Amino acid sequence: MASSVLRVPWCFLLLALTGCESALPDSADVGPGAGVALGTSESDIRIANSLLTQELVVNAIAANHDANQTLATSSLESLFDPDEMVLNGQTAFINHQLRDPYAQRFMAYLVGCALGPGETLKWLNPSQPAGSQLSEWAGSAGLCPWWRTQAPGDACLKRVTACLLARNNKLGQRVDLSMRGELHEPALSIAQPFALDAWTKPLDHVPASSAPLSSSVPCDEQTVGAGRDCGWTMHSVGWCPAGQTIAVGAGGPQSCDSPGTPLGSSDEARMMLRVCRGIAGCNNADARHVASSQGCSPESTNPTPDEATDPSVRFTCPASGGYFTVMTAPWDSEVAGTANVGVSAGVQAPLSERSVYRIREGAFYGNLFGKDALRDDINVTVRQVSGQRNKYEVIRPRSPQTAPIFNDLYACYDPGWVYGMAYATYRVCALPGSGQDCAAKVTGPCWNTDPQAPRQCDQQDGPLLSGDGDFGKCHDPSNNVWEEPVTVYLNGACDLVDDAHRDLCKRRSEPAPPLEDSRSAPGKR
Structure with missing residues (x-):
């Protein structure tokens, strides 16, 4: 049973931004296995494949x-957790709407935004056979743990x-970002900023992909040497002076x-x-690989730290840093x-989240929840296919839609963009x-900066x-x-722009x- 203790978010909000597709579909068939990959820890917003635009705006829960309205006025446990839910018409209806795979994905991201790291929410997947329906969504950002x-x-x-709106991008691929903002809950005596991580670890996935980096995965068998692509730990990010x-x-x-004087040290084992x-x-074979080291005597098989086996890497920074x-x-x-x-000397490392994510993209704000959230003509439903007991179809609005599905979702752009309106629309x-x-x-x-000019x-x-x-x-x-509002910072200005639209960034x-x-800092085991 989940604890009812109020958990205030503490973590840095460094999250994976994952994307959207090119258009909204008219409808979708939902077969018995449609949600098989959903509802596990893999659906957390740090590591999920992508929250597509249609999954956000035309899913059978939010839309x-x-x-x-039921979601906006109820606890998550009372609607989804089989150990806590109140069995009534509302929970039966919510469970029915979860036959939509978009709704499952939407809820995975919602839980990722609301609950904190290490927290999970149980739910029953109606697309699975009886006895195999118990699933979990994982928390991450901790913006509303209560x-x-x-x-x-x-x-x-x-x-x-x-948070959900900031998760979208046109590329449909994983992009990591930093979210900044403030948490105000007067009734709970909470007023605090989103905390920023003082030490940013490298990303442990293949860039522009959700696939884990093989070097970050534990080795299946005993392996020695710097050429291996397993069993490595992501330590730190630094800045290379030009x-x-x-x-x-x-x-x-x-x-x-x-x-000469050694840099750092190795303890307990050869590193x-x-x-x-x-x-x-x-x-090891990636184009981004600069160098690996297992000491100045790489041929040594000595498994303990000493001056011949302690590692160091020397390299020249790019002309632009x-x-x-x-x-x-x-x-x-x-x-x-x-x-x-x-x-x-002169190297900036390890870097904080603020130093790694320096490009201010803009802000996202609004409310997609409640009785006035949706346009009156929008209502996504799930219905059983006539004559087929275990097959359902989702009835969605047709594409393209000239007006947003939700009445109060907004984005503004940082003034540093040359083509701000075009970038934000993209x-x-x-x-x-x-x-x-x-x-x-x-x-x-x-x-x-001009007080007479427009600002949002x-x-x-x-x-x-x-x-x-x-x-x-x-x-x-x-x-x-x-x-x-939630303000988004990127590592690179073009992180969310494809090659054909580079002028926008x-x-x-x-x-x-x-x-x-x-500074020197202790490493991770």
Whole structure:
């Protein structure tokens, strides 16, 4: 049985943004196995394949008036958890609507936004045979953890809405981002900013994919040596100063040709290092792989740390500078050790979340929950196919839709974009060239340094955490103020733009390189 203790979110909100397809379908058949991959820990928003636009806006939970209102006014456990749910017409209807695979995906992302890391919500998958229906959705962001045991409240619904809206992108692929904002719950005496991680680990998946990096997966059998692609740990992200030759070590010297004071140290076992370009880990044969090290005497089979086997990597940074990642691993995959990583002078590492995600994209806000959330002419339903006992079909609105499905979903863009309106439309619309099938209305620039120029938000840095750059008090076209926006930061300006639309991600200027104290820090086992 789940605890009823109130759990306030503590984690940094570094999440995987995953995408949308090109248009809204007219209808979909739902066979008995339609939801087989859903409802497990793999559906968490950190690692799910993608939250498509249609999964967000035309699913049979959010885009059904009765189901939406029930969800907005009930605890999650009372509707979904078989150990806690109240058996009545409402829960039966919600379970029926879950025959829509879009609804299952939507709920997986909703739980990921609302509940915190390590939390799960049980549910019954009606697309599975009796006895095999028990499933779980996993939490991640922790923006409204009390929704598990009680009705969420208005501010909570708005935060979760913003989180869900920020999960969309046209590419339909995983892109990692940082969410910034503030959590205000006066009735619970809560007023706190989204916390930012002081140490950002490299991404452990293949870039632009949800597939796990093979090097981050445990080895199936005992393996030794730096060339292996299993059993590595994502250690840290650093900034490589433009054109400089730098070194990273865990007990090895800055150069094997001229040994000197070692960088860092290795403890308990012989350790190895791998350095990759960018903010994601890499495999040995990847183009992003810079170098790996198992010490200045790589031929040695000594399994213990010493000056000949302690690793270090020396490399030259690109002319424009850039990010690099550090991975660590024991030389022998079946032993445990610690790599205390050190870096040469002038290197910024390990970097914080704020330093890794520096491109402010814009803000997302609104409310997709409640009795007035949907257009009156929209109501997605699930019905049994005539004459077929176990087959159902989902009745959705036709595509394209010229107006958004939901009345109050909005996005504004950072003024740093050269083509801000075009970029933001590309971001939230499945058919951006036509302005159709959009998940939200683009309201304009979030901020403008000219007080006489249009701006959609009253604050460009919320008061609870100075310097995190979260927009606050953002307006819709009717000038209503929304108090719970989520501001998104990207690692790269073109992270969400395909090759054919690169002009859209032009920025007026690039942020300065990260400025954090160079320091040694203990490694991860």
